[in-house]
Amino acid sequence: MSAPSANDVRDEPEGQPEADAPPSPPPTRSGGEDATGATLELVLIAAGLVLLAVTPKPPMMGDGLARYWALIQLLEQHQVPEMPYSLIGPLFATPLWVIGRWYGNTQLVLVQYNLLLFALGLAAIHGLLRGRMDPRLLRRFLLLLVAGSMIAAHVQDFYGEVFTAMTVGVGLLAATLSGTSRWTRLAGWVAVVLGVANTPPTLVALGLVVAVLCFRERRIRYLSVLLAAAILIAGEAWLRFGDPLHGSYAGSSGGETIMPYSGEPGFSYPFPLGVAAILFSFGKGLLWFTPGLFLPVRRRLREEVDPDGADIRSICLLWTVFVAGLVLVYAPWWSWYGGMYWGPRFFLFAILPASLALAVCLQAERAGVWALLGTLAAVLLSVWGAANSLVYGHLWPLVCYENNWRLEALCHFTPEYSPLWVPFVETPTLTGLQRASLAGYTLVLLWLAAPLLARLAHRTSTAVRGQRHLLAWRDWHW
Incomplete structure (x- = not known):
């Protein structure tokens, strides 16, 4: 399944650049200030990971508990479990089972499995992008993944979204970076295939990514990746259920609620309403949980971050295309919201392009006032969402789940019952560790927002000075 790099960087001749060549990115400043900032960001990343590790985990529930018992049934009872979810992700937790x-x-x-996967994913991203990306941009990207994304809600249990997000995300990075070895690219594609097979609906998202690669590179060999993932999905279904076309989700449905399309099985939700809900609903919408995904970064990537190569632009595009595929496949699903879960469960993968885009916007020195305001809003939402998912993730408005989930839609669509805003309505008593966690996230927020506020103040004062003549009273007439 090896494939050539998606973006080979051409060697440029030595000497002076042409007059119309794009400007090179400003060199990274050296000195005490930058060294201090780099050290602080590395400390914040490490402290964030430690905080995720030491925060007490709630009891396993839902799909996470089902995956746990399936692994136990397979390894201890030597029986093939009949749960509807893939065993691929849980099988890689076998070493932890031995330790347990x-x-x-x-x-x-x-229960520490997903945190370990996330930490390994961060290490792989750092190793792959080190030397290919501005060091400060890379640190900001990793810091936002740790302390500016919804990852905290996903490393508390044994669900399968972290495995898919890390294997597909890192796999695409390894497989499409220019200048990597053949074995690195092969390992990347293998990781992508495993991650997609762990969550079969993501085969649609992989199909979109493969289509982009095929048309851009004029090569059809990328179709082998899609074929390999489909074969692995069919093979697991055949081994476990005796039918390669077995559809584990075909007959599932939810309870009847006040919503007009509730209680219907399978892919019965109206597609346009599903897209709107996935993108904009207050309780599950990507706009609120991964706001960086909506920032315009294409021009900034081309002009300010990656003018001479296409690696960063390429991976940002591929990650975003994969997210678009997830939206398309889950929009008509009756449980597009992911059940009783903090935030948009099926869209954890979106933290990769969202965090990268936000890191890019944080370094946009030439951004205007409106762009700075948008970036500032995205930083506020991202860091608050990260803090909320760790500190208040246990806070469930019970009215949404009483009477057989009759009013469940309140938690999906209304601000008052959204997990992002319910802590302001129902203020819980916090432990010392939770208060310390909020203090840490506040420090991250101040560190990221302070340069934005300084630039915003400079732009505003410049604009006011340019319009000072409007305030001259001698120029006013009746």
């Missing part, structure tokens, strides 16, 4: 058996509590150890 030795420790005497497999669930306590296995």
Whole structure:
């Protein structure tokens, strides 16, 4: 399944650049200030990971608990589990199961699986992009993934979204970066195939990515990646259910609520309404949980961040296309909201392009007032969402789930019951660790927002000075 790099960087002749060549990015400043800032950002990244690790985990629930018992059934009882979800992701947790058996509590150890996957994903991203991306931009990207995304809600359990997000996200990065070895690209495509097979509906999203690569590179070999993922999905279904076309979700449906399309099975939700809900609903909408995804960064990537190569632009595009595919496939699904779960569960992958876009906008020195305001709003939402998912993720408005989820839509669509805003309505008592967590996120917010506020103040004062003549009273007439 190896494939050539999606973006080979051409060697440029030595000497002076042509007059119409794009300007090179400003060199990174050296000195005490930059060294201090770099150290602080690395400390914040490490502290964020430690905070995710030491925060007490709630009891396993839902799909996470189902995956746990399926793994136990397979490894301890030597029986093929009949759960509808893939076993590919849980199987990679087998070493943790061995440690848990030795420790005497497999669930306590296995619940750390998603955090370990996330940490390994961060290390892989850093290793792949180091030397290819401005160091400050790379640190900001990693810091936003740790402390400016909804990852905290996803490393508290044994759900499968982290495995798919990390394997597909890092896999696409490894497989399409220019200058990587053949084995690195092959390992990247293998990771992509495993991640997609772990969540079969994402095959549609992979299809869109493959289509982009095929048309851009004029090569059809990328279709082998899609074929390999489809074969793996069919093979697992055949081994477990005796039918390669077995559809585990075909007959599932939710309860009847006040919503007009509730209680219908399968892909029965009106597609336009599903798209609107996934993008804009207050309780699950990507606009509120991954606001960086909506920032215009194409020109900034081309002019300010990546003028001489196409690696960063390419991976941002591929990640965004994959998110678009997820929206398309889940919009008609009756449970587009992901059940009783904090935030847009099926769209964890979106934190990759969203965090990268936000990191790029944070470095846009020439951004105007409106662009700065948009970036500032995205930073506020992102860091607050990260803090909320860790500190207030347990806060469930029970009215949404009483009477067989009769009023569940309140948690999906209304601000008052959205997980982002319900802490302001129902203020819980916090532990010392939770207060310390909020203080840490506040520090991250101040660190990221302060340069934006300084630039905004400069732009505003410049604009006011330019219009000072409007305030001259001698020029006013009746």
